[in-house]
Amino acid sequence: MRFCELKTKEVINTCTCKSLGCPVDIEFDCKTGQIEALIIPGPGKFCGLLGRESTFIIPWNCICQIGDDIILVKIEESKCTHKE
Numbered sequence: 001m002r003f004c005e006l007k008t009k010e011v012i013n014t015c016t017c018k019s020l021g022c023p024v025d026i027e028f029d030c031k032t033g034q035i036e037a038l039i040i041p042g043p044g045k046f047c048g049l050l051g052r053e054s055t056f057i058i059p060w061n062c063i064c065q066i067g068d069d070i071i072l073v074k075i076e077e078s079k080c081t082h083k084e
Contacts, residue, residue, distance in 0.1 A: 006023055006038075006066075008022065009070055009071045010069065010070050011023065011058065011073055012070050013075060014064060014072050015075065015076060020058075021041060021042075021056070022040065023038045023039065024039060025038075025039040026039065027039060036060055037057050037058055038058045038060070039057055040058065058073050062074055062075040
């Protein structure tokens, strides 16, 4: 699977049954070449017009399943949110 295909999939948190959005970037270890996390933009500050409050960083080990259209993750949102 290519990253461009991964970017089109919606990420769903199975703990809250909420959509987190679609990945915009990945984090990987330069030494091992392994993917460490998916990076997903958080909700907008004011109707999405004034930027973003936070970014969701989902560790790779929290991904349950990657399907044709969605990526299922199991993580408490308080543990995956990174304030910008």
